[in-house]
Amino acid sequence: MSGQRTVSLRFPRPAPAWLKSLLMLVGLVIFNGVLFVFGGWKKNWIVAITANFVGVALVLEWMTAYVSARRLSAYERALSIGFPIAMLVAWELLVRGGVLSATWFPPPTKVARALWDLATEYDRFNKTSLLGRPWLIPQIYSQQGWAGVKALFAESHLWATLMRIFAGFIAGSIPGLIIGIAMGISRTMRVMLDPVISALYVIPKITILPLMMLIFTPFGETYKIVTVAISVFFVVLINTMAGVKGVEPILVEAGKNYGATGVRLFWHVIIPSALPVIFAGLRLALGTALIVIVAIEFVRAKSGVGYITWYYWEVLNPPKMYAGLIVIMLLGVVLTYGLMSVEGLLMPWQRRREQRQVIEVPEG
Amino acid sequence: MSKKITAYKVTKIFPSPRGQVVAVKDFSLEVEDGEFVCIVGPSGCGKSTFLRILAGLVPATCGTCAIHRSPDAPPGKPLNSVVFQEYAIFPWKTVRDNVAFGLQMRGVPKKERFRIAADWIQRVGLKDFADCYPHELSGGMKQRVSIARAFANDPEVLLMDEPLAALDAQTRAVMQEELLRIWESDRKTVVYITHSIDEAVLLGDRVILMTARPGTNKASFTVPFPRPRDLSLSSTAEFAQLTYGIWNLLQEEVHKTMEGRAR
Ligand SMILES: Nc1ncnc2c1ncn2[C@@H]1O[C@H](COP(=O)(O)OP(=O)(O)OP(=O)(O)O)[C@@H](O)[C@H]1O
Ligand SMILES: [Mg+2]
Numbered sequence: 001m002s003g004q005r006t007v008s009l010r011f012p013r014p015a016p017a018w019l020k021s022l023l024m025l026v027g028l029v030i031f032n033g034v035l036f037v038f039g040g041w042k043k044n045w046i047v048a049i050t051a052n053f054v055g056v057a058l059v060l061e062w063m064t065a066y067v068s069a070r071r072l073s074a075y076e077r078a079l080s081i082g083f084p085i086a087m088l089v090a091w092e093l094l095v096r097g098g099v100l101s102a103t104w105f106p107p108p109t110k111v112a113r114a115l116w117d118l119a120t121e122y123d124r125f126n127k128t129s130l131l132g133r134p135w136l137i138p139q140i141y142s143q144q145g146w147a148g149v150k151a152l153f154a155e156s157h158l159w160a161t162l163m164r165i166f167a168g169f170i171a172g173s174i175p176g177l178i179i180g181i182a183m184g185i186s187r188t189m190r191v192m193l194d195p196v197i198s199a200l201y202v203i204p205k206i207t208i209l210p211l212m213m214l215i216f217t218p219f220g221e222t223y224k225i226v227t228v229a230i231s232v233f234f235v236v237l238i239n240t241m242a243g244v245k246g247v248e249p250i251l252v253e254a255g256k257n258y259g260a261t262g263v264r265l266f267w268h269v270i271i272p273s274a275l276p277v278i279f280a281g282l283r284l285a286l287g288t289a290l291i292v293i294v295a296i297e298f299v300r301a302k303s304g305v306g307y308i309t310w311y312y313w314e315v316l317n318p319p320k321m322y323a324g325l326i327v328i329m330l331l332g333v334v335l336t337y338g339l340m341s342v343e344g345l346l347m348p349w350q351r352r353r354e355q356r357q358v359i360e361v362p363e364g
Numbered sequence: 365m366s367k368k369i370t371a372y373k374v375t376k377i378f379p380s381p382r383g384q385v386v387a388v389k390d391f392s393l394e395v396e397d398g399e400f401v402c403i404v405g406p407s408g409c410g411k412s413t414f415l416r417i418l419a420g421l422v423p424a425t426c427g428t429c430a431i432h433r434s435p436d437a438p439p440g441k442p443l444n445s446v447v448f449q450e451y452a453i454f455p456w457k458t459v460r461d462n463v464a465f466g467l468q469m470r471g472v473p474k475k476e477r478f479r480i481a482a483d484w485i486q487r488v489g490l491k492d493f494a495d496c497y498p499h500e501l502s503g504g505m506k507q508r509v510s511i512a513r514a515f516a517n518d519p520e521v522l523l524m525d526e527p528l529a530a531l532d533a534q535t536r537a538v539m540q541e542e543l544l545r546i547w548e549s550d551r552k553t554v555v556y557i558t559h560s561i562d563e564a565v566l567l568g569d570r571v572i573l574m575t576a577r578p579g580t581n582k583a584s585f586t587v588p589f590p591r592p593r594d595l596s597l598s599s600t601a602e603f604a605q606l607t608y609g610i611w612n613l614l615q616e617e618v619h620k621t622m623e624g625r626a627r
Contacts, residue, residue, distance in 0.1 A: 253421055254452040258517060259442060259469035268465075272456035349456045349497040 017062040028055045042099060106319040114319035115326060118308070128303060130327065132156025158327065160303040164221065164293050165286075165335070168228025173285060176236030177278070183237070184244025184274070201238060205231035205288065206295045213300075224296050231292045232285040239281020243274030276350060279343045286339055290332050305331065367432060368521055368553040369395035369418070374427035376413050387413040389578035390427070393555075395521070397434070400547060400554045402564035404614060405574030405582075406621040411557045412449070414579065415525050418555065419446050431521055440470050445514040447524040451506045453498050453513065459485060460494045462509050466517030484512040487546060504535040508542075515546065521553040529559060540566060541595055548592050561607045561614065566598055573613055576620040583613050
C-alpha cells in the first residue's frame with residue numbers, strides 16, 4: 001500500500017530505548033572521564049553535575065518503556081525515594097573526594113551521627129536536652145511522680161518550640177477565624193476593617209518582636225507567643241475572609257430555599273464551602289509560625305530548636321547545626337501532615353477528589 | 365379545582381448604574397392544583413427573575429404573588445422547592461445528604477429522612493451512587509440529584525428553572541422521559557421554565573409565552589395531549605402543529621431581542 005510506504009519513509013523506526021540508554025550511559029562515562037583526566041571536573045562541576053543529572057534522568061525516562069502500567073507507580077515511588085538517597089550518597093562522596101569542604105558541608109554520615117548525639121545527650125551545663133530524654137520517663141515517674149516527668153519535658157528543646165507554636169497558633173487562629181468569618185459575611189465590616197488589615201498584613205511579622213518585648217517585658221514566654229499569634233492571626237484572617245466571601249451565591253440561595261436559615265445556613269452551607277480556603281490559610285499560618293518562632297529563638301531564647309541551631313553555629317559545630325536544621329525540617333513536615341490529616345477528617349469530599357501535593361512553607 | 369399559584373401584575377425593576385432595568389413587567393399567572401405549567405420566552409426576558417420572585421428569593425417591585433397552602437397540608441410542609449439551572453447541589457454533601465437536605469432542615473429524624481431520600485434516589489436511578497460526592501457524578505446525574513432533592517422535600521409547588529438546559533441532547537431526551545414518569549406518578553403543581561418549545565409541549569399542561577424584556581404575558585396555549593405521555597408524542601403531526609404555532613409567536617419576540625442587542 002502506498003500509505004504504508006509514505007509512513008515508513010517519513011518516520012524511520014526510532015532506536016529502541018535500551019539502545020539509547022546504553023549510548024547515553026557510555027557517553028556520560030566518556031564525558032566524565034575526559035573532564036576528570038584533564039582536571040576540568042572540579043572547575044566545571046556545575047556543568048558536569050547538570051549534564052550527568054539530565055543524562056541519568058533521560059535514561060530513567062526511557063526505561064519507563066520497559067515498566068508495565070501496573071508497576072509504573074511503584075517505579076515512580078522508587079525514583080522519588082531513590083533520588084534523595086542518591087543525592088546524600090553523592091554529597092558523602094563529594095566531601096570525601098575533597099570537592100566539597102568537609103567543614104561547611106559535613107557529610108551526611110557525620111550529620112546523622114550529630115543528630116543521634118543531639119537526641120541522646122544531656123547538656124549538663126545548660127540542663128537541657130533535645131527530646132527531654134523520654135526513655136527516662138518510666139523510671140523518673142516511679143521515683144518522683146508527675147513533677148519529675150514535667151521537669152523532663154521542661155528540659156526539652158523540641159517541647160519548648162512545640163509549645164510556643166501551639167500556643168501561638170491557637171491564640172492567633174481562633175480570633176483570625178472569628179473576625180475573618182465576620183468580615184466575609186458582613187460587607188460593612190469588611191469595608192471598615194480591610195484597609196487596616198491590609199496595611200498591617202504587609203509588615204514582616206518578626207519586626208514586631210521589639211514592640212512585643214516592650215509591651216510584655218522581654219522575659220518569659222509571653223512576648224514570643226504573642227508574636228507568633230499575631231503572625232498567625234493575619235494569615236488566617238485574610239484566608240478565612242476570602243473563603244467565606246467566595247461562597248457561591250447560588251448555593252446560599254439553594255440553602256435558603258430548602259429551609260436553612262441563620263445558624264444552619266452557616267454550618268451547612270457557608271462554612272463547608274469556605275473550608276478548603278480556610279485550611280489553606282491555616283497551613284500557611286503554620287509555616288509562618290515555624291519561621292517566626294525559629295527566628296525569635298535565634299535571637300532571644302535559651303531553649304528551642306532555633307536556639308540550638310544558632311548555638312552550634314556560634315560554637316562552630318556544623319554537624320550539629322545541620323542536625324538542628326533537620327529537626328526544624330522534620331517539625332515542619334510533621335506539623336503540616338498533622339494539619340492535613342485533620343483536613344481529611346473534616347473535608348471527606350475533598351479527600352476523594354485529589355491526592356494532596358507536597359507541602360510548601362511560605363516566607364515569613 | 366383550586367388555584368395553587370396566583371401572581372398578579374408582577375413587576376421587577378433592578379437599579380443599575382446606567383439607569384433602571386425593567387426585568388419583568390405586569391406578568392400575571394394562575395396555576396391550578398396539580399397543573400404542570402411551562403413558561404417559554406426569549407433569553408433575558410425575565411423568566412428566572414419571575415421564578416425567583418415566586419420562590420421568595422427576591423422581592424417583587426410591585427404586584428402580588430402567592431402560593432396557596434392546601435387546607436389539609438401537614439404543618440411544616442414547604443411552600444416551594446426550586447430546581448436550579450446550575451444544579452446548585454452541595455459539593456460537600458453526599459448524594460444522600462443532598463437529597464435529604466430539605467427534610468433535615470425541617471427537622472425530620474435521620475432514619476425517616478434517609479428512607480425518603482433512598483426512595484427518591486432510586487426513582488431517579490442513582491441507587492448505586494447514594495454515597496458519592498457530586499464531583500464523582502456526571503452533569504446529568506447531578507441534575508437528577510437536584511430534581512430528587514426537590515421532590516423529596518415534598519413542597520406545595522415545584523419550581524424548575526431550565527433544569528435540562530445544560531445537558532447534551534441525548535441525556536436531555538432521557539431526562540425528559542424520566543421527568544414525565546416521575547411527575548405522572550406524583551402530580552405535583554409545577555412551574556417549569558425552558559428555552560425549548562418541544563420540551564414545553566411534551567411536558568406541560570399549559571405553555572405560557574413571555575414577550576421580550578420587559579417580560580409580560582404574550583400568549584397561553586393549552587396542551588391537549590393525553591397522559592401518560594412519552595417521547596413518541598413529539599413525532600406526531602399534532603405535536604408539530606402546536607409547536608409550530610407557538611414558535612410563530614415566539615419568533616417575533618426573539619427577533620425583538622436580537623435587534624435590541626444589535627443596537
Ligand atoms: N440581580 C440583577 N441585577 C440587575 N439586573 C438583573 C439582575 N438579575 C437579572 N437582571 C436582568 O434582568 C433581565 C432578566 O433576567 P433573567 O435572568 O430573569 O432572564 P431569563 O429570562 O431567565 O434569561 P435566560 O433565558 O437567558 O435565563 C436581564 O436583562 C438581566 O440583565
Ligand atoms: Mg434564566
